[in-house]
Amino acid sequence: MSRTTRRGALAAATVALTLTAAACSSSDGSGSSSGPSASSSGSSAFQAQHKGGTLRLVAHAAAGSFDPQVNYTLQYWQLFHSMYDGLLAFKKVNGQESFTVVPDLAAAMPKVTNGGKTYTFTLRKGVTFSNGKALTTDDVVASFQRIFKVSSPTAGTFYNGIVGADACLKTPASCTLSKGVIGDAKTDTVTVNLTAADPEFAYKLAVPHAVVVPKDSPTKDAGTKPLPSTGPYMAASYDPNRALKLVRNPHFKEWSRDAEPQGYPDVIDYTFGQTVESEVTAVENGQADWMYDPPPADRLNEIGTKYASQAHVNPLTAFWYATLNVNMAPFDNKLARQAINWAVDRSAVVRLYGGTNLASPACTILPPGFPGHVDSCDYTKGGGTTWKAADLAKARALVKQSGTAGQEVGIVVQDDDVNKSIGQYLQSLLTQLGYKATLKPLSGNIQFTYIQNTKNKVQLALTSWYQDYPAASDFLNVLLSCASYHPGSDSSINISGFCDKGVDARMQAALKTSQTDKASADKQWGAVDRAVMAQSPVVPLINPKLIDFTSTRVGNYQFSKQFYMLVGQLWVK
Numbered sequence: 001m002s003r004t005t006r007r008g009a010l011a012a013a014t015v016a017l018t019l020t021a022a023a024c025s026s027s028d029g030s031g032s033s034s035g036p037s038a039s040s041s042g043s044s045a046f047q048a049q050h051k052g053g054t055l056r057l058v059a060h061a062a063a064g065s066f067d068p069q070v071n072y073t074l075q076y077w078q079l080f081h082s083m084y085d086g087l088l089a090f091k092k093v094n095g096q097e098s099f100t101v102v103p104d105l106a107a108a109m110p111k112v113t114n115g116g117k118t119y120t121f122t123l124r125k126g127v128t129f130s131n132g133k134a135l136t137t138d139d140v141v142a143s144f145q146r147i148f149k150v151s152s153p154t155a156g157t158f159y160n161g162i163v164g165a166d167a168c169l170k171t172p173a174s175c176t177l178s179k180g181v182i183g184d185a186k187t188d189t190v191t192v193n194l195t196a197a198d199p200e201f202a203y204k205l206a207v208p209h210a211v212v213v214p215k216d217s218p219t220k221d222a223g224t225k226p227l228p229s230t231g232p233y234m235a236a237s238y239d240p241n242r243a244l245k246l247v248r249n250p251h252f253k254e255w256s257r258d259a260e261p262q263g264y265p266d267v268i269d270y271t272f273g274q275t276v277e278s279e280v281t282a283v284e285n286g287q288a289d290w291m292y293d294p295p296p297a298d299r300l301n302e303i304g305t306k307y308a309s310q311a312h313v314n315p316l317t318a319f320w321y322a323t324l325n326v327n328m329a330p331f332d333n334k335l336a337r338q339a340i341n342w343a344v345d346r347s348a349v350v351r352l353y354g355g356t357n358l359a360s361p362a363c364t365i366l367p368p369g370f371p372g373h374v375d376s377c378d379y380t381k382g383g384g385t386t387w388k389a390a391d392l393a394k395a396r397a398l399v400k401q402s403g404t405a406g407q408e409v410g411i412v413v414q415d416d417d418v419n420k421s422i423g424q425y426l427q428s429l430l431t432q433l434g435y436k437a438t439l440k441p442l443s444g445n446i447q448f449t450y451i452q453n454t455k456n457k458v459q460l461a462l463t464s465w466y467q468d469y470p471a472a473s474d475f476l477n478v479l480l481s482c483a484s485y486h487p488g489s490d491s492s493i494n495i496s497g498f499c500d501k502g503v504d505a506r507m508q509a510a511l512k513t514s515q516t517d518k519a520s521a522d523k524q525w526g527a528v529d530r531a532v533m534a535q536s537p538v539v540p541l542i543n544p545k546l547i548d549f550t551s552t553r554v555g556n557y558q559f560s561k562q563f564y565m566l567v568g569q570l571w572v573k
Contacts, residue, residue, distance in 0.1 A: 046254070046262050050555065053573035055265035058279045059292035060416055061444035062240035062272045067222040068208040069146060072153045072493065073448060074466055074564065075292060077208050079246065079270075082263055082568035083229040084211035087121050087140070087190070088202055089259040090469075090562040092569070098560035099470050101202045104259040105135065105212055105230070109202075116197030116515065123188045128251040129214055130234035137183030140190045142215035148175040149219040153491040154468075156483040158204040163193040173219070197515045203469035232263040232568060240445055244270040263568035264556070272445075276417060280549070283310070289551040289572060290565070294354075294418045303549065312548040313358075314559050317367045318466040319475075320353070322426065322539040323451065323495040325459050330404035330435070337536035339402065340460075341379040343395035343429055346387050349541045352421045358547070361387035362540035365475050365529050371518075372472030372525030378533050395433060405434035412451050413462040415441035422541070423462055430460075449490040454497065461495060464544075469562070472525035473514075477507050480532055498537035506531060 089104035148168035168175035226235030282288035346361035363377035413423035430437035514521035555571035
C-alpha cells in the first residue's frame with residue numbers, strides 16, 4: 001500500500017491469538033456499539049443520521065510535513081485521501097475492491113492514445129478548493145510541475161516518464177513540463193504525454209503525491225502550513241508538537257461516492273505527544289476513538305479480553321526491514337552486509353513485534369501474495385525457500401573475512417516501544433558479531449526523513465514499507481533503484497544508497513515487459529528481488545499485520561487495502 005509507516009502491532013504473542021479470534025475483521029465492517037455498518041462494498045448512500053460529532057485520534061508523534069506532495073507516511077496518507085484529490089483515485093471501499101482506480105477530479109477515465117503514451121482527461125465541473133477558488137486546468141498543470149519543484153520523493157520513480165521530466169529532475173526550479181502536461185481551459189482538458197507506455201501510470205496518478213493543489217501553492221515544502229484542499233475535509237490548524245485539527249471543507253459537494261465520499265465526522269482532532277499507556281486508557285475510556293501506536297505489553301491482556309471486540313485485525317502487503325548504508329563503513333563491504341542477513345533471527349523479531357499471529361519472518365523484499373513474489377530464503381541456516389534459523393557461525397566468518405570487526409555502527413530507530421525493542425535486539429546482535437553498536441532512538445516525527453538524508457551518515461536504520469499500489473516495482477524500483485537515491489535530500493527513499501547499474505537495467509527491462517506481458521514481468525521482478533538480496537543492501541525482517549484499536553463510539557469501520565482504515569467514514573454519532 002504505501003509509504004513507510006510508524007504503525008506497530010500489539011506486542012505479545014500471548015494475546016495475539018485471542019485478538020485474532022475475537023476481533024472483528026476488515027471484511028465485516030462492524031464491531032462497534034454504533035449500530036449496523038454500511039455495506040462492505042462502501043457504495044451505499046450516505047447515511048445522514050450518522051453525520052456529525054468529533055472523531056478523536058491520538059498518537060505518540062506527528063508525521064512531519066503536512067504537504068501532500070512531500071509527505072510519504074501512512075499516518076498522513078490515511079488522512080490525505082479524505083482531503084486532497086487527483087485526476088484519479090483509488091476506490092474508497094472495504095477490501096480488495098479498494099485497489100480499483102476510478103475517476104476523481106477527472107469526469108471519466110482518461111482517453112489513452114498514441115500507443116499508451118498519451119492520456120487525455122476532462123475535468124469535472126463545479127469543483128472548488130477549500131479557499132473558495134474554482135479548480136482549473138492551470139491548477140492541474142501547476143501541480144504536476146510542483147511534484148518536481150518540491151522534489152517529491154517519487155518524482156524520479158513515479159513521474160519520471162512524463163515528457164520533460166528529465167529536465168525537471170535536473171533543475172527542479174525551472175520545471176515546466178511544457179510538452180508533458182498541457183492544459184486547455186476552453187475544453188477543460190488536461191493532456192499528459194509519456195515517453196513510453198506505463199501500465200502503472202493510473203496507479204501513480206491515484207496516490208497523494210499526484211493530488212491537485214492551487215496553482216499559487218509554494219514551490220517548496222509547505223511544512224506545517226496546510227494547503228487548500230478539494231475533498232470533504234480541510235486542515236484548520238497543525239502543530240506537530242501538539243495537534244492537528246481537520247474540519248469540513250465548506251465548499252465540498254460529493255461528486256463521486258467511489259472516489260471521494262462525503263465524510264461523517266464534523267471534526268477530526270488528532271492529538272500528539274501522548275504516551276502509549278495514556279493512548280490505550282483514552283480509547284478504553286472513550287476519551288479517544290483510535291490510537292495510532294502499538295499498545296505496551298502491560299496493557300495487552302485487557303485489550304485481548306475485555307476490549308477484544310474493539311480490535312480490528314488486518315493482514316498487510318508490507319515488510320519491516322533494516323537498511324544497510326552501502327556507501328559507508330562497515331556496510332560498504334558486501335560481506336559485512338551479508339553477515340547481518342545471516343545473523344538476524346527473524347523469529348526473534350516476530351516475537352518482539354507481537355507473535356506469529358501478527359507477523360511472519362520475511363526473507364524477500366516482495367511480500368507473500370504480492371505480484372512478483374517468489375518463495376525463497378537465501379539467508380537461512382540449511383537453505384530452502386522459507387525461514388528456518390539464523391546462522392551466526394557463518395555470519396561471524398563473513399565479518400572476519402570482511403575485516404570490519406571492531407568498527408562502530410549506529411542504529412537509528414523510532415522511539416516507540418516496538419521499534420526500540422527491535423533496535424535493542426539488533427544492537428545486541430551486532431555486538432555479538434564484534435561491532436561497537438550504538439542505539440539511536442529518534443521521535444517518529446523526524447526519524448523517517450532523518451534516515452533518508454545522507455548528511456546524517458546513517459549506517460543502519462530500522463524502517464518499513466507498505467505498498468503504494470499492487471505492483472512489484474513499488475517495492476524494488478522505488479526503494480532500491482538509482483533514480484530513488486538523492487544524496488543530501490530528506491526525500492531519498494533509497495535509504496541504503498544502493499545503485500547497481502546491472503540490477504537497475506534489469507528493473508528497467510521488467511518495467512518495459514510489464515507494458516505488454518504482466519505475468520512475464522512479474523517473473524522478472526522475482527529474479528530482481530533475488531539479485532538485490534545477493535547484494536544485501538537491506539535485511540528483510542517481518543511481514544506484519546495491522547490492528548486498529550477503536551472506542552465503542554466508533555461505527556462503520558472499513559478497511560481499505562490501499563489506504564487502511566477509512567478515517568472519514570467512521571461514525572461517532
